[in-house]
Amino acid sequence: MPFLTRRRLEPEEMDSLALPERELQAALAGLARLNWASNSNAWTWPLIKRVAGILAPQRIRILDIATGSGDVPIALWHLAHRQKLDVEIHGIDVNPKTIQFARHKAQESGAEVVFECVDVLNDELRGEFDIVMCSLFLHHLTNEQAVTLMRKMAGAAKALGILVDLRRSLSSYLLAYCASRLLSRSGIVHRDAVRSVRAAFTVEELGETAEQAGVPPGRAFNVWPARMAMVWYTPNWCAHVQPKP
Numbered sequence: 001m002p003f004l005t006r007r008r009l010e011p012e013e014m015d016s017l018a019l020p021e022r023e024l025q026a027a028l029a030g031l032a033r034l035n036w037a038s039n040s041n042a043w044t045w046p047l048i049k050r051v052a053g054i055l056a057p058q059r060i061r062i063l064d065i066a067t068g069s070g071d072v073p074i075a076l077w078h079l080a081h082r083q084k085l086d087v088e089i090h091g092i093d094v095n096p097k098t099i100q101f102a103r104h105k106a107q108e109s110g111a112e113v114v115f116e117c118v119d120v121l122n123d124e125l126r127g128e129f130d131i132v133m134c135s136l137f138l139h140h141l142t143n144e145q146a147v148t149l150m151r152k153m154a155g156a157a158k159a160l161g162i163l164v165d166l167r168r169s170l171s172s173y174l175l176a177y178c179a180s181r182l183l184s185r186s187g188i189v190h191r192d193a194v195r196s197v198r199a200a201f202t203v204e205e206l207g208e209t210a211e212q213a214g215v216p217p218g219r220a221f222n223v224w225p226a227r228m229a230m231v232w233y234t235p236n237w238c239a240h241v242q243p244k245p
Helices: 021-038 041-055 071-082 096-109 143-156 170-183 187-199 203-213 235-241
Strands: 060-065 087-093 113-117 129-135 157-166 218-223 227-233
Touching (some): 021 071, 021 096, 041 129, 071 087, 071 096, 087 096, 096 113, 129 143, 143 157, 203 218, 203 227
Parallel strands (some): 060 087, 087 113, 129 157
Antiparallel strands (some): 218 227
């Protein structure tokens, strides 16, 4: 489709720091349901578990960038807790209201996740992390900011980097339109969902951005139902994860 040939970056209502708290929480809850439906943890968890198995009994430290409602790190913490893996998970976001909401959801579920207000594009990423993740943030950024994000992720990850985002395509657009209305009553989610797809990268563009950012060689691939991912191991970790002859 012509309107999806190139990225169309538009301001999203979710990005406004002035968004009333009640509307923000409704939108975050809707996005969490969309994340749940996509079940991205089904393929990210085995990657994380593999790193944790190599590091055991050492604690594994995970950073989730642009964490939003915190649903991804909270779900990962519960997976790790059930499988008795020693993890320390941090989630960061630029919006203090979002961080407050994520802390509340973590407390409600009993997840021991640390949430902090950090502007990843302008602030230094403090601490050392074995795994650095980022979900559904890339499409909010300009091409230059996307390079900055991926460069910071690569610099902060000691073992593994995982970036997940929407994929720009007609099928993604139609699914975003339908799923946002099926799984959320928030008008903000309805409007931002299709804006997000128009602003998203393609898999090829994602690979090019990673190359510009100097990310270690990895793989960019489609993820069901309408997403894509970039996964890479740091050079020091390649020997640990290569298949044995």
